[in-house]
Amino acid sequence: MQLAIPITGTRGDVQPYVALGKGLAAAGYDVRLVTHDDFADLVTQEGLDFAPMGGDSRALHAEYRVRRMMKAGSNPFTYLREFARLRAPIMTRLMVEGLSACRGADLILVAPTAPLVAISIAEKLRVPVCGTAYLPNCPSRHLASCFVPELPAWVPGRSFYNLASSVFIAANLWRLLRASINRARREALGLPPFGLLGPPLRRWLHEMPTLHGYSSRIVPRPRDWPDNQYLTGFWFLENQGWRPPPALERFLSDGPAPVYVGFGSMQNRDAVAFTQLVARALKRAGLRGILATGWGALSELSAPDRVLAVRDVPHSWLFPRVSAVVHHGGVGTTAAGLRAGVPSLLVPFFGDQFFWGRRVFELGAGPRAIPRNELTTERLVDGLKSCVGRDDLREQARRLGEEIRSEDGISRAVDAVGEIVRRSKRLSSGNGFWA
Template sequence: MHITIVTLGSRGDFQPYLALAVGLQRAGYRVRLASHALFRPLAQAYGVADFYPVEGNPMALLRTPAGLRWLESGVNPLRQVLGILPLVRPHLVQGMTDIWQACQGTDAVVVSVLGIGGIHAAEKLGVPLLLAFLQPFTPTRMFPVPGAPMWGLGGWYNWWTFVMAQQMFWLPFRGVINRWRREVLGLRPFPFWGPYRALRQRQVPVLYGYSPSVLPRPDDWPDWHHVTGYWYLERPSDWQPPTSLQQFLQSDPPPLYIGFGSMVDSNPDELLHILLTALARTGQRAVLLRGWANLQPETLPETVCLISDVPHDWLFARVSAVIHHGGAGTTAAGLKAGVPNILVPYFADQFFWADRIRRLGVGPAGIPRRRLTVDALTQAIERVLGDETMRQRAARLGEKIRAEDGVAQAVSLIREIVGPPEKDC
């Protein structure tokens, strides 16, 4: 049994699907990952050798003026859609063609939100399709779609935010996608409502790779939509931390972690000034991630250790709190560690996870990047370090999450849907 996983986007959009691929391989399935060439070395390092490159370099795109404008779109859905158009349009046709080629010879296709092009390949090949998402994308009356304003207008508003989000990410590309479906695959074009209504009508299974302890499954979702738990990627058994980082962590008190992952900042000098000044005011030590913003301070105090890439599961267990952008992957790691999280969201679903952190009582209200100041960050740091109740809540939530096994649950569900791996023998 051969399964192709299609996922596009940033490192945070790729890594959980790599964890899923590793889990499927261990269960006996043959797995191909289709994603940006940028991530091929990471996939191969974890033993996923079957990798098909898909058009696009997300790091390069986010560093363009258009990419920076998109990252500054906040929770404005219209700005998010208008911002993504110039990033996606030039690569859309080649990307769908790459995905079609990647799916040749497969027995089932698993797609992420941004890897939705895989639905066309599965339809043409007549093989099972599974949607595997890191953020809620099924309409519900319980909460709005991640990326929409959280106005508290009730169930009708929440439901329609999902419908509108699906349409806003379909209609601008409708002509291009339908033309490609017809000319390349010989498939009928999708109507106005696009693929999402058709997928619901076909009862295509959906797996959600986040913890039910963080966001419980809504009661108004259909039975074929599952919340499995987070898809964590275990660090390699032979991985060793840099000596300088080990020595830094041996000193007291435990430091904070500060990192913004795949976010590219339009004013990195200002960001560094805010971070370092808040640390000085609070007297805290910190491990600082360069990230895709490529933070490069000319000088650093001895109380700050600059790193490039360290497994979150190892590092977060050794810090007092984590300060980050609120990407799904970093949020998952921060909560698993059982320490308070301070979120500085830039755009889209990051605001949704910041709201969940606040509601769960395991971190203060998020500070949007455009409103980040020394005073605001100083107050947030002082609160998470001084609020023992918050720290206890974070520890208890971490225990619950560590008891889950999202990858195993997802693999079990995939087996029920597509059949056992022995089918290909």
């Protein structure tokens, strides 16, 4: 059986699907990952078929574009507007390239960064779809959307707020993307436009089975989710056989376990100043640090004997060897920090990063998150001291790490796909959804 997974975004968006695809391939499925050109090696090195879609990810997320998104902070409406601005100009290209790449697929897995692209392609090819998510995206009375603040339990109307927030976020994103989606459906696929309200909500939310790639220990399954929502556990990509450069090995062995500081695909207008802030905080806290420069949030500025700058090190290898992790709150980095069993300090920039910051704090695995636009040297020093000095945080992080390491999210997801296929021999006509 051939599976296609169209996915756009940064490496943090794509890597969980490489892990999932690898697990599906090991179970006997033919898996094609359809994504940006600069992730071709990441995909093919894990033995998966690659097809290009959407050009170069780093060019798409160029600094001036992401800078607008980062200004959104915790404002979901500004964030969604800037997300739509990134996707709208390339929507027709996504559908043209995605259509070519998905031909021959028996099942299309829908990723959260390009859901209506995948659904439209599936409709054109008349193949079924299975939703996927690495954060909760099914409306519930017990859980608000990841993009809005949570209300305290004592606030009247909390259940209505929770349910309405997910519907409202989805409706707002559809409003922003409607014109580009419908134009691309017409020009690239020869399909009629979705209606004013988008795809039929009942089918989108309740009839499409969805795999949720995160741990129920971190976000418990809401009681009112339908049975076709599968909560599997995190999808980790194991970097077996990776060898660290000698400089990194020497740094780790030359002193106490350092703190990891890295912000993935995030970017800063003045990376040097931001790096100096981090270095000052580490020095004042009396700690050594490994700074991951990523896509440019941090520079390669370093202090002899105290700080080592690296570009890209697998989290699964490095995090168990550090005393704490400081990061932006992307779900992949959050999951890796929790699995390593060390305290995490989150510095969210925008979007669902604030949600994961709240979860880590509420679970007792790290201090309260510090929003990027509120970060100061003093606040970072306090957060670092909490991570390395509070026994309660360290013990809770250790316990959570043990629990997450005992889960096998990939195997559960593979089993769920098999169940979905077995249950769904009969397909609805012409729209790509399971009957």
